[in-house]
Amino acid sequence: MKQWIMVWALVLAVPAWAGEAQPVGEDPKIEQRLNVLAEDLRCLVCQNESLAGSHAELAEDLRREIRDQMKQGKDDKQVVEYLVARYGDFVLYNPPFKPLTLVLWLGPLFFLLLGGFVWWTVLKRRRAQPDDMVNTQTRAEAARILEGKSE
Amino acid sequence: MNKRLIPLIAFLLLAAFFAKGLFLNPREVPSPFIGKPAPAFRLPEVGNPVKTFGPEEMRGQVWMLNVWAPWCVSCRQEHGVLMQLQAQGVKLVGLNWKDKDREAAALLARLGSPYLSTVEDLDGRVGIDYGVTGTPETFVIDKSGIIRFKQTGPITEEVWKEKLEPMLKELAR
Numbered sequence: 001m002k003q004w005i006m007v008w009a010l011v012l013a014v015p016a017w018a019g020e021a022q023p024v025g026e027d028p029k030i031e032q033r034l035n036v037l038a039e040d041l042r043c044l045v046c047q048n049e050s051l052a053g054s055h056a057e058l059a060e061d062l063r064r065e066i067r068d069q070m071k072q073g074k075d076d077k078q079v080v081e082y083l084v085a086r087y088g089d090f091v092l093y094n095p096p097f098k099p100l101t102l103v104l105w106l107g108p109l110f111f112l113l114l115g116g117f118v119w120w121t122v123l124k125r126r127r128a129q130p131d132d133m134v135n136t137q138t139r140a141e142a143a144r145i146l147e148g149k150s151e
Numbered sequence: 152m153n154k155r156l157i158p159l160i161a162f163l164l165l166a167a168f169f170a171k172g173l174f175l176n177p178r179e180v181p182s183p184f185i186g187k188p189a190p191a192f193r194l195p196e197v198g199n200p201v202k203t204f205g206p207e208e209m210r211g212q213v214w215m216l217n218v219w220a221p222w223c224v225s226c227r228q229e230h231g232v233l234m235q236l237q238a239q240g241v242k243l244v245g246l247n248w249k250d251k252d253r254e255a256a257a258l259l260a261r262l263g264s265p266y267l268s269t270v271e272d273l274d275g276r277v278g279i280d281y282g283v284t285g286t287p288e289t290f291v292i293d294k295s296g297i298i299r300f301k302q303t304g305p306i307t308e309e310v311w312k313e314k315l316e317p318m319l320k321e322l323a324r
Contacts, residue, residue, distance in 0.1 A: 045285060058275075061279060065279055086183070086279060090181075
């Protein structure tokens with residue numbers, strides 16, 4: 001009986017598990033939007049960290065700024081525009097497609113096509129080589145070796 | 152041309168690109184402000200908060216906005232150069248960036264101030280408006296209030312002689 005009470009007590013206690021700790025005093029919806037957006041933004045002090053992951057002071061200030069703008073009702077695009085106007089495209093981890101970034105976006109495609117072209121020409125040249133003579137020669141050689149073995 | 156040389160040439164080309172990339176300074180991010188008007192602000196002066204300063208007061212003059220902080224080591228390094236510039240008549244305005252301990256007034260009193268005016272940007276918001284990522288940074292602003300150049304890192308005598316002095320002379324015409 002006592003054991004059953006313990007088991008039930010444990011079962012009933014399950015819903016008491018709390019979710020992850022929420023930041024105190026902030027709107028959770030805005031915090032979530034901030035985290036999603038800041039993943040794609042570069043921290044300008046420690047340049048290989050995202051704005052979401054950085055503990056640099058400037059990153060904290062910028063998160064505060066983004067938070068304030070979101071509270072004012074600005075959408076993600078407006079917030080990004082605000083940051084790009086100040087820090088340039090460098091702040092974006094996902095660079096925009098424009099004349100300056102053409103090589104960045106189309107370069108890989110160019111090299112893929114170049115590689116494909118080289119591959120194709122090499123194949124074509126190999127196919128054009130007459131290999132009949134090589135074949136008869138090697139066949140004769142093979143036959144000679146085989147004969148020699150059978151004797 | 153010998154076809155065998157093609158891989159070698161491709162390799163050298165790639166190596167040249169990598170070598171160039173290796174010696175670039177990743178901190179030198181092009182500022183989107185070059186050629187644009189200096190963002191407006193009005194901030195209290197260090198040590199005399201009753202008085203305020205805004206960049207529009209410098210209209211008609213070529214000047215430099217120097218973003219610095221008492222806790223910044225390389226700012227201390229450029230301080231001597233700035234003092235010389237001030238003696239030569241270069242117009243400098245200091246933006247005291249995120250000086251939470253409020254040490255700027257005492258520091259300037261001790262070391263001397265190269266600035267016409269030093270303003271207090273305690274929470275760093277004006278710094279963000281100028282796209283500041285760290286101290287020191289210096290903006291060259293022309294007579295009509297347009298930002299012409301941004302120096303990231305301390306102003307050394309070399310930087311002054313090679314970049315800033317010719318530019319200021321050109322702008323002052």
